[in-house]
Amino acid sequence: MIKSTLENDVKFLDQQYRTGNALISDAAFDQLERNLLRTHPDCNYFINSRKFRLPSLKKKNYKKFLDSLLKNTRLCIEPKIDGCAIAIQYKNGEFNKAITHTGRVVTSKIRKIQNIPSNIPIKRIFQVRGELYRPNVAATISQRSSSKYIKDLNANFKDLSFCCFQILNGRLNQYETLNYLKKCGFITPHSYFTNFTSQVESYRQSWLEGKIFSNYPTDGIVIKINSRKLQLIREKSHFEYRDWQYAIKI
Secondary structure, eight states, X not given: OOOXXXXXXXHHHXXXXXXXXXXXXXXXXXXXXXXXXXXXXXXXXHHTOSOOOOOOOBXXXXXXXXXXXXXTOOEEEEEEEXXXXXXXXXXXXXXEEEEETTOXXXXXXXHTOTTSOSBOSOOSOEEEEEEEEOTTSOHHHHHHHHHHHHHOTTOOOTTOEEEEEEETTOOSOHHHHXXXXXXXXXXXXXXXXXXXXXXXXXXXXXXXXXXXXXXXXXXXXXXXXXXXXXXXXXXXXXXXXXXXXXXXXX
């Protein structure tokens, strides 16, 4: 496979960062990496490299983020499940690789999670993101259990589960993404949709009161722009608010 100029640039910048010689900011690098994932999702950098990372959700100034949205922007409200972020890649319909948010390969561990499909009806490269968590426990316990399972070769929590909520190399909006993931056999989060940013605070209050998402170990909620077109516009933007999803914590 011929490497693109962007792939070479991302690989070089990543290597410099890991040798203590960061040449650009983390935000700028994440933007380049997202651009590469969007344009060349099946390039060697993502398929073979152990360096792929999942950017963390922004958590500050969510009200300014909401103020920056166009009127009647459709939003998706999802639980912020507390566990370990995991990306899974399928190749020719087969479970191929799994990594953590830092790029650590954990394929053998994630294969053992019972509610993750080993085969899907898609023959192209298919990359998803979700959260490995422990149901029916407090958020802090879920996070510790998931982390221990990933890091400790001898750890074995049979009740760990995987909730899938994003197609990393997809073109569908968030509503369509969740439905498509269900058809592929993934468990997806219960979600709400609204065209009114003023309702976000009501959802946050409902979460705090245990009226929604109480069946997940959560430490907040996540707001996402539903439109994939608007998501991509944000990702390519050079303005302050490039992100299309925000976490709201206590």
